[in-house]
Amino acid sequence: MPFVPATELQDHVGKHLGHSEWITIDQERINQFAECTGDHQFIHVDPEKAKLTPFGSTIAHGFLSLSLLPKLTENLMLMPTGMKMAVNYGLDSVRFIQPVKVNARVRLGLTLLEVTEKKPGQWLLKARAELEIEGEEKPAYIAETLSLFFV
Template identity: 55%
Template sequence: MTPQEVAGMVGQHIGTSEWAEMSQERINQFADATGDHQFIHINEEMAKMTPFGGTIAHGFLTLSMIPYLGANSDTPKIDGVKMGVNYGGNKTRFISPVRSGKRIRGHWKLLEMVEKRPGQWQQTSEITIEIEGEEKPALICEWITQLFV
């Protein structure tokens, strides 16, 4: 699709990702990468004594899954993209914890698609990360990506 065609989809749900497991191994690797070794994430015995009943993924791990989920989704692929970069977020809310072993997937709603400069498009999407089998999502955010075509 062209960027202009995608821009015509503002206000619409534009895609859903495949499911991705939030395994304890993934959580541990994120803890090692970030230095965030809070027991709620990595100590299964201590985490059992919390209201969560076990370990949970870091909120920032869930947020950082957006590029992976997006790449494994049916969101429109824009022709001729040379590079895409995360530009930031307007809003991010961590609604529910993701327990170790649960699967998540993303849902995209396009809020804005504008050409900032010739060949540089800024896409703002509302992304909801669903937790399989749970009523409330893990997070909802407004995320901004810049695409260079």
């Protein structure tokens, strides 16, 4: 995680913070997510039925791809020096643009949009997160994430 003095966070607004590593979304991960959430819709967990859909295969749950945000941002998001803890503050928006097919590789691009000092020692960072699908023109989703850091 890149650390910068809190007074310098504002200097990074509007800047692209980089890309995560590529990860593969395999059927085992999709099935595990279905077990955790109880969402066993055939388009996610039944490869034979899913072959008959316009997608031609199973696809990851949209919320599965969204749930990867903490992992994919861990080496990208700026953190204020001296941070004691960070919490997920939510999302301002999410748009699922296209599904992630089984065995696709994805990575996250992150751009810092806003920095706000909510209270002394509490910094709210808003970022644009775009989940790219290898070989595809359109991303899986674009989200505006909110992270609250305590210094």
